[in-house]
Amino acid sequence: MFILGDMKEPLSLENTMWQNTILASNQPTIGIVVYTGKDTRFVMNIRQASTKCCLLDEEVNYLSKILFCFLLGLSFLITALNGFHGHWQMFFFRIMLLMSSIIPISVRINLDLAKLYYCHGINNDADIPGVIARNSNIPEELGRIQFLISDKTGTLTQNDMITRKIYTEYS
Numbered sequence: 001m002f003i004l005g006d007m008k009e010p011l012s013l014e015n016t017m018w019q020n021t022i023l024a025s026n027q028p029t030i031g032i033v034v035y036t037g038k039d040t041r042f043v044m045n046i047r048q049a050s051t052k053c054c055l056l057d058e059e060v061n062y063l064s065k066i067l068f069c070f071l072l073g074l075s076f077l078i079t080a081l082n083g084f085h086g087h088w089q090m091f092f093f094r095i096m097l098l099m100s101s102i103i104p105i106s107v108r109i110n111l112d113l114a115k116l117y118y119c120h121g122i123n124n125d126a127d128i129p130g131v132i133a134r135n136s137n138i139p140e141e142l143g144r145i146q147f148l149i150s151d152k153t154g155t156l157t158q159n160d161m162i163t164r165k166i167y168t169e170y171s
Helices: 055-082 088-098 105-123 138-143
Strands: 002-004 007-009
Touching: 055 088, 055 105, 055 138, 105 138
Parallel strands: none
Antiparallel strands: 002 007
8 A cells, every 4th residue: 555645545557667667648656666576577587598409409419418428438448548657648638539530520510501401492492482491490390390280260251171181190
């Protein structure tokens, strides 16, 4: 309850101004600033920015991390079997350099080139004119679609949907 002189006004959503509110009228305004810390609408809407990465990229990154850990373990094992004498750190890095072909960088390059080729094919397809692939992840995401269900309610026009083809894949 907000009390100013003889005037009593309950606090509700109708007399609440949110952050960055601009008043259109030139009338004088009396207000109270209420801060509730982490419970404010502004703070609750803040999220960590997420990067968009397709599923195949995540799988390749995960496998690359596993192969890198395998490379480190194998290099350490070979260094341990050779003995930790002299400049064993240099020997460890030599082994890592020799075994670095375990992580295939060409897989990443081939994957990116294939995405660019498929996007080029989508852009130049005569069956779908005017389509522009603005993201190289589109071909992969289109290949992973399992179900495409669309609904047009037709409340005003009373359109009827006709099922033309249903495709099921048996595993």
